[in-house]
Amino acid sequence: MAVDVSEVSNLDVEPGTLPETMAAWVIRQEREGEPKDAFQIEEIEVPEPGAFEVIVRVMAAGVNFNNVWAAFGKPVSVFGYGDHPEYGHHIGGSDGSGVVWKVGPGVTNWQPGDEVVIHCNQASYEDVEVHGLDPMAAPSQKIWGYETTWGSFAQFTKVQAQQLLPKPKNLSWVDSSAYGLTYFTAYRMLMDRCKVQAGHNVLIWGAAGGLGVFATQLCKAAGANAVGVVSSEEKGKLVKQLGAVDYIDRNEFAGMMRKGGESPDEEKERFKVSRAFAKQVKSILGDAPDIVFEHVGQATFPTSVFTVKPFGKVVICGATSGYTLDFDVRYLWMKQKEILGSHFANAYECMRANQLMAEGKIRPVLWKAMDFDGVPAAHQLMHENKHAGKITTMVGATSPEEGKHEEGPGAIWAEVGA
Numbered sequence: 001m002a003v004d005v006s007e008v009s010n011l012d013v014e015p016g017t018l019p020e021t022m023a024a025w026v027i028r029q030e031r032e033g034e035p036k037d038a039f040q041i042e043e044i045e046v047p048e049p050g051a052f053e054v055i056v057r058v059m060a061a062g063v064n065f066n067n068v069w070a071a072f073g074k075p076v077s078v079f080g081y082g083d084h085p086e087y088g089h090h091i092g093g094s095d096g097s098g099v100v101w102k103v104g105p106g107v108t109n110w111q112p113g114d115e116v117v118i119h120c121n122q123a124s125y126e127d128v129e130v131h132g133l134d135p136m137a138a139p140s141q142k143i144w145g146y147e148t149t150w151g152s153f154a155q156f157t158k159v160q161a162q163q164l165l166p167k168p169k170n171l172s173w174v175d176s177s178a179y180g181l182t183y184f185t186a187y188r189m190l191m192d193r194c195k196v197q198a199g200h201n202v203l204i205w206g207a208a209g210g211l212g213v214f215a216t217q218l219c220k221a222a223g224a225n226a227v228g229v230v231s232s233e234e235k236g237k238l239v240k241q242l243g244a245v246d247y248i249d250r251n252e253f254a255g256m257m258r259k260g261g262e263s264p265d266e267e268k269e270r271f272k273v274s275r276a277f278a279k280q281v282k283s284i285l286g287d288a289p290d291i292v293f294e295h296v297g298q299a300t301f302p303t304s305v306f307t308v309k310p311f312g313k314v315v316i317c318g319a320t321s322g323y324t325l326d327f328d329v330r331y332l333w334m335k336q337k338e339i340l341g342s343h344f345a346n347a348y349e350c351m352r353a354n355q356l357m358a359e360g361k362i363r364p365v366l367w368k369a370m371d372f373d374g375v376p377a378a379h380q381l382m383h384e385n386k387h388a389g390k391i392t393t394m395v396g397a398t399s400p401e402e403g404k405h406e407e408g409p410g411a412i413w414a415e416v417g418a
């Protein structure tokens with residue numbers, strides 16, 4: 001049966017009852033490639049909730065870089081792990097806002113009709129790490145809607161009850177649908193991994209991107225001084241609006257980017273530009289950064305290690321430009337610098353960060369709210385780096401304002417990009 005995407009906001013069932021099928025954007029292994037082709041709309045059976053699971057009606061679904069990777073099947077195909085072998089499809093989407101529709105056995109904190117935001121970490125209750133170390137350390141740990149199917153690019157999604165957070169009443173469905181993954185990741189990186197303090201200096205790569213817009217706001221909220229790196233003046237203006245001391249246009253330092261395989265002479269030239277960049281950072285912040293916020297990877301990592309202050313921290317959660325990193329390690333050991341890996345966040349961190357959203361101290365930054373049929377195009381725009389802040393797609397919601405119940409500042413809309 002053909003799926004009518006224009007009808008996704010209409011349901012003929014009440015909370016507590018699931019329809020038999022739903023519309024979903026699906027990636028299948030045989031069509032991995034450009035996002036615009038990899039995602040196709042399909043009619044899929046609605047799953048039942050298992051023990052401690054909840055089915056949420058998706059009102060809006062945020063777009064993240066992880067499903068650009070999923071579309072391409074790179075660096076690894078998602079189909080080899082998680083619950084993908086069981087179902088054979090990938091319904092992506094690791095961010096969303098929605099309404100609890102049906103709860104599974106054992107769920108007591110949530111009821112049909114509750115309005116929620118979903119965080120994307122899953123782990124088994126049976127893993128001991130969940131009960132004393134950190135769910136991010138559990139062998140079963142997975143990112144929902146990337147390493148698992150049943151993500152948010154569908155009318156309904158299946159989640160663990162512990163993934164649910166109350167939707168801030170001052171935010172609409174759209175406002176609250178797209179901050180979770182990047183904001184909670186940035187929160188753990190800065191607050192818990194680096195213990196950012198008032199007066200710290202921070203260098204943020206990609207400061208107008210999904211992670212960067214929240215890292216910049218968190219620094220401002222914590223009383224730290226941030227300088228953001230961006231690739232245009234428009235993005236620079238956004239970053240200053242979010243509270244950065246200033247920005248640097250990386251095009252002015254294009255020669256510092258590590259490509260890999262450079263000759264010793266080329267490497268010498270590259271290093272000269274890194275040195276000039278570090279000088280510029282220092283002149284803006286008054287000192288070298290205590291923290292460098294990294295997710296670009298290969299191209300920027302040698303500059304990050306060089307630029308960070310002695311005893312400073314480079315915290316990294318991604319590698320958009322390549323994951324094989326090399327750098328001159330003398331700058332690390334001689335100056336006793338630290339490199340910290342970080343990955344998403346635990347439920348307690350998500351809850352604390354979500355509270356700051358409810359209080360209006362941190363605001364969502366959105367670039368576009370597209371209709372549900374925009375899911376493939378949204379990922380294509382991300383792949384081509386034509387966006388700023390976040391893109392979201394409306395599923396049950398019919399307007400960007402719907403779902404807001406209290407006065408509050410709402411999202412900042414970025415006027416940047418394609």
Ligand SMILES: NC(=O)c1ccc[n+]([C@@H]2O[C@H](COP(=O)([O-])OP(=O)(O)OC[C@H]3O[C@@H](n4cnc5c(N)ncnc54)[C@H](OP(=O)(O)O)[C@@H]3O)[C@@H](O)[C@H]2O)c1
Binds near residue numbers: 212296389
């Ligand atoms: N481990 C985790 O939990 C986790 C969580 C979230 C994201 N990530 C990863 O982190 C990365 C960034 O995610 P995001 O949501 O922030 O993506 P995003 O919205 O695309 O933002 C990334 C920014 O990085 C900058 N950038 C891209 N390529 C660059 C290059 N070659 N050199 C310098 N800057 C470059 C771009 O800014 P300018 O062009 O303005 O400089 C871009 O806006 C992705 O690889 C993602 O998969 C990991």
